[in-house]
Amino acid sequence: MEDEFAFISKITPEETYQKELVRGIGDDAAVYSGADHMEQVVCVDTMVEGVHFRRDTLSPYQIGKKGLAINVSDLAAMGAIPTYYLVSIAIPSSWTEEELTQLYQGMNDLAKTYQMDLVGGDTVSTNDVLVLTVTAIGKVERGRARYRDQAKPGDLIFLTGYAGTSAAGLDLLFEKGFTGPFSREEQILVKSHQEPTPHIAEGRILSTLNKRISLNDVSDGVASEANEIAEASQARLIIERDKLPIHDVMYTYPPEKQLDYALFGGEDFILIGTLPKEDVKEVEAEFLSQGLMLQVIGFVEEGEPGVSLLEENQRNKVEKNGYNHFKKRG
Numbered sequence: 001m002e003d004e005f006a007f008i009s010k011i012t013p014e015e016t017y018q019k020e021l022v023r024g025i026g027d028d029a030a031v032y033s034g035a036d037h038m039e040q041v042v043c044v045d046t047m048v049e050g051v052h053f054r055r056d057t058l059s060p061y062q063i064g065k066k067g068l069a070i071n072v073s074d075l076a077a078m079g080a081i082p083t084y085y086l087v088s089i090a091i092p093s094s095w096t097e098e099e100l101t102q103l104y105q106g107m108n109d110l111a112k113t114y115q116m117d118l119v120g121g122d123t124v125s126t127n128d129v130l131v132l133t134v135t136a137i138g139k140v141e142r143g144r145a146r147y148r149d150q151a152k153p154g155d156l157i158f159l160t161g162y163a164g165t166s167a168a169g170l171d172l173l174f175e176k177g178f179t180g181p182f183s184r185e186e187q188i189l190v191k192s193h194q195e196p197t198p199h200i201a202e203g204r205i206l207s208t209l210n211k212r213i214s215l216n217d218v219s220d221g222v223a224s225e226a227n228e229i230a231e232a233s234q235a236r237l238i239i240e241r242d243k244l245p246i247h248d249v250m251y252t253y254p255p256e257k258q259l260d261y262a263l264f265g266g267e268d269f270i271l272i273g274t275l276p277k278e279d280v281k282e283v284e285a286e287f288l289s290q291g292l293m294l295q296v297i298g299f300v301e302e303g304e305p306g307v308s309l310l311e312e313n314q315r316n317k318v319e320k321n322g323y324n325h326f327k328k329r330g
């Protein structure tokens with residue numbers, strides 16, 4: 001890339017979606033107003049080449065799209081409505097302008113779905129790999145944000161989608177390379193890794209129905225996220241093995257492999273949460289009416305905080321394993 005300022009003007013959106021945006025790209029900071037009855041929600045996640053993607057696992061377009069999607073997923077896990085995002089990017093000299101345009105196109109396309117405005121960011125060069133950091137902003141009705149610390153004994157645990165598909169897709173990419181060839185079933189797994197869909201509609205149902213709900217998105221794996229709910233809520237979560245939603249296209253995998261992907265794979269960007277047993281019917285009905293998936297996978301009980309897997313009448317402890325940046329999988 002030749003010119004940082006030319007690049008910034010190229011990526012500046014011509015039109016914006018949010019009527020509360022006062023000043024977007026082009027000044028020292030962005031300015032937006034917000035209604036008093038809403039709370040503002042903000043999060044940031046980074047993707048590093050070699051850690052979160054490789055040139056042979058995601059295309060430039062997919063890197064951008066996923067970089068925004070993983071942040072929108074954290075907004076979904078709060079029950080929020082997405083509004084704005086900021087992008088900080090460290091660009092190695094090996095990246096062409098065309099590839100960067102595609103990366104921004106990936107973000108643009110996802111942002112359009114949620115009417116999110118790009119309101120700022122930072123552009124730097126680096127002698128190392130590409131690093132993409134997206135800050136996402138959203139809003140939620142006062143008091144309706146969904147936290148991890150709301151689980152209580154007697155609640156049921158749910159997932160809003162299939163677990164393990166992303167990790168299975170990543171392994172296929174590692175095995176066969178970016179171009180495959182992949183069977184139709186394998187394509188579904190690969191796509192779920194490359195272009196995850198954040199569960200905003202699901203999060204919105206769970207915040208607007210006024211129930212006591214704990215909520216988290218699955219980035220590091222169901223085992224890890226369930227343990228986070230258990231720790232925050234000081235509760236004991238029991239996952240029933242035969243209730244874990246495994247996608248049909250994974251039925252050819254050995255059962256142990258299916259379970260390993262589902263519990264420890266990560267990057268599914270579905271939601272995991274808990275809700276009172278008596279509210280399940282009503283929440284399920286709302287999910288069903290919107291064509292969305294809600295699968296009960298277990299229950300919360302009295303006892304030492306933690307997670308167990310219930311299979312054949314035995315409870316086996318599920319450690320907080322899964323993706324951990326500073327630890328090898330164990």
Ligand SMILES: Nc1ncnc2c1ncn2[C@@H]1O[C@H](COP(=O)(O)OP(=O)(O)O)[C@@H](O)[C@H]1O
Pocket residue numbers: 044045074219220
């Ligand atoms: N370097 C950091 N400085 C400050 N806060 C951080 C840092 N890293 C993570 N956090 C905060 O710690 C919490 C857990 O982070 P993380 O596990 O990355 O969440 P998630 O899996 O939802 O992305 C979040 O509140 C996040 O904002």
Ligand SMILES: Cc1ncc(C[n+]2csc(CCOP(=O)(O)OP(=O)(O)O)c2C)c(N)n1
Pocket residue numbers: 045046050051052053054057070170219220265266267323325
């Ligand atoms: C090349 C490559 N290797 C490994 C992975 C697997 N991987 C990388 S990060 C990650 C977990 C999620 O990332 P993290 O930064 O922990 O997200 P957060 O929990 O903060 O949302 C996984 C499963 C990958 N996607 N690509």
Ligand SMILES: [Mg+2]
Pocket residue numbers: 044045
């Ligand atoms: Mg994070």
Ligand SMILES: [Mg+2]
Pocket residue numbers: 073074077216217218219
């Ligand atoms: Mg999260």
Ligand SMILES: [Mg+2]
Pocket residue numbers: 045070071074219
């Ligand atoms: Mg995250």
